[in-house]
Amino acid sequence: MTTIASLDTTFERRADGATLLSVCVLVLLLTPARLVLRGLPMSLTMSDVLGLFTLTMWMCAHLTTTLGMAKGGNAVRRGIFAYALAILFLYGYAAYGYLPSDELNSADHSLVLALANLGLALGMCDAVRGRERLDFVLKALVVAGVGMAVVGAIQWIFGFDLTAFMKLPILSSNDVEVQAVEARSGIQRVPATTGHPIEFGVIMAMILPFAIHYGFHARDRGESPRRWWAAAAVIAAGLMFAVSRSGVLAVLTVGFVLFLGWPNRRRFQSLGVVVLFLAVVKVLFPGLLGAFYTLFTNIGRDDSIRYRVHDYPNAIEEFLRSPWFGRGIGTWYAPKHQVFDNQYLLTLVEAGVLGITAFVGLVLIGVYGAVRARYLSHDPRDRNLALTLAAATIVPLGGAITFDLLAFPQITSLMFVMVGACCVLLRIVEDDRRAMARGPEPAMAHRGFSRVAQGAE
Structure with missing residues (x-):
């Protein structure tokens, strides 16, 4: 029995669902977006293939009861x-009717990408078991964010594109051109x-x-917080180097939600840290804060803002042609069609009312899961x-208001990872409450994807 227990402990420390999802997150954020796998009939990144894997x-593991996949829904x-x-209905509806061959191929590609992203969400939801493994994936996300921010910092400070050397032999560049340093209205920003x-x-x-x-x-975990605060500083610097109005609106959204839930002491501490950070940025990079100021004060004269607004009548006209189910996911693309720098308009055109309901509903159900977990839990962490x-x-x-968000693969996949993480935390908290209601009972170890030792038991 001792030997079996030792084997069990050894195998529990091996790769599991959280390990796989951590690899997915690292590959997603650290592989340059323009790189796709060679030899495939459609453009797929390494992250897309990992999502499909x-x-x-996930499907195979759910055919068993011994691989540690979470059962039951929330x-x-x-x-x-x-x-x-x-998504499956919308694809079938569009494919059932007539679509030009190029648009049908684009719809096929969009469906494959949607399945890959669903793999990330469901993998997070069912294969990441327990608080420690959820933390493992989210810490990998922070590490990936630091790596991405460092690449951006090198691009902005030195004008050197490190992504040109981040290429494996199995990868090739797609047709999308990405500028390492982009200048718009005299403002330097990097991707x-x-x-x-x-x-x-x-x-x-x-x-x-x-x-x-x-x-x-x-x-609380007996760790030093210095590395996490250093990581936060690097990621915040990356946000500054992007010089993006959408990035500023995103961080303001995050800050607003956090301020709603934080105690007053933490709110004041955070405001002090923000002021200190901006002061350091002002000293180290004198023109950076001025670039942000120009972005917002120049809105009325910015051609990009006028371009975003002028296409609204065309989008509404196209939407009214098929208001409920749209013309087909992925079928409205440049340069064949006019670009809509607004995901809500694009989704209305491609997927109609059903599509936009599905998109907004997916995000809101993830937020609901997180809020529900916060309500049910008494653990401060x-x-x-x-x-x-x-x-x-x-x-x-x-x-989604300021740009066609779902056309950008990395942020789209990250959105699905976030929804899956909300599912994990809600499941953990609900399981804890059910366990407390039943009273103490023997705990069973959660098993990951790899349980080679199962036969030995």
């Missing part, structure tokens, strides 16, 4: 399934490993609160993590 593993998991059914500075800024805003969360609660997840998950709803 995770979905396959509100967030049901919301993910509802989104999946909506890091993403496809655009807007995406870079919004992703930094979504990851920043997790570094702050682990900084606040590091001492769980409550703050739930607040952090809610703040990060709701960001895409605001970002």
Whole structure:
């Protein structure tokens, strides 16, 4: 029995679902967005393939009861399934009618990407078991965010594109051109490993609160908080180097949600840290804060703002052609069609009322799961993590107003990871409450994807 127990402990420390999701997060954020795998019939990134692999593993693991996959649903998991059914229906509806071959190929590609993202959400939801493993994935997210911010900092400070050397032999560049340093209206901004500075800024805003969360609660786990505060500083600097209005709006959204739930002492501490950070930025990078000031004071004369607004009548006209189910996901693309720098308009055109309901509903059900977990839990760390997840998950709803968010693969995949994380935390808290209601009972170890020792038992 001792030998079996030792084997069990050894295998519990091996790779599991959380390990796989951590690899997915690292690959997602640290692989340059323009790189796709060679030899495939459609453009797929390494992250897309990992998402499809995770979905396959999720399906196979659910055919057994011995691989540690969570069984049973909760509100967030049901919301993910509802989104999946909506996407499958919308694809079938569009494919059933006539679509030009190029638009049908684009719809096929969009469906594959949607399945890959669903793999990330469901993998998070069912394969990440327990608080420690959820923390493991979210800490990997912070590490990936630091790496992305460092790449952006090198681009902004030195004008050197490190992503040109972040290329494996199995990868090749797609047709999308990404400028390492972009200048608009005399303002320098960088994309890091993403496809655009807007995406870079919004992703930094979504990851920043997790570094702050682990900084606040590091001492509770017997750790030094210094590395987490250093990570938060680097990620915040990355947000500044993106020089993006959408990034600023995203971080303001995150801050607003956090301030709603934080105690007064933490609010004042955070305001002091923000003032100190901005003062340091002013000293080290004198023109950076002025660039942000120009972005917002120049809104009335900014061509990009006028371009975003002028396409509204065209979008409404196209939407009214098929208001309920749209013309097909992925079928409205540049340069064949006019670009809508607004995800709500684009979703209305491509997927109609059903599509936009599915998109908004997916984000809101994730936020609901985090808020519900905060309400049910009495653990300060769980409550703050739930607040952090809610703040990060709701960001895409605001970002979708300012740019076509779902056209950017990294932030789209990160959104699904966030929804899955909300599902994990809600499941953990609900399981704890059910366990308390039943009273003490023997605890069973959670098993991951790899349970080679199962036969030995």
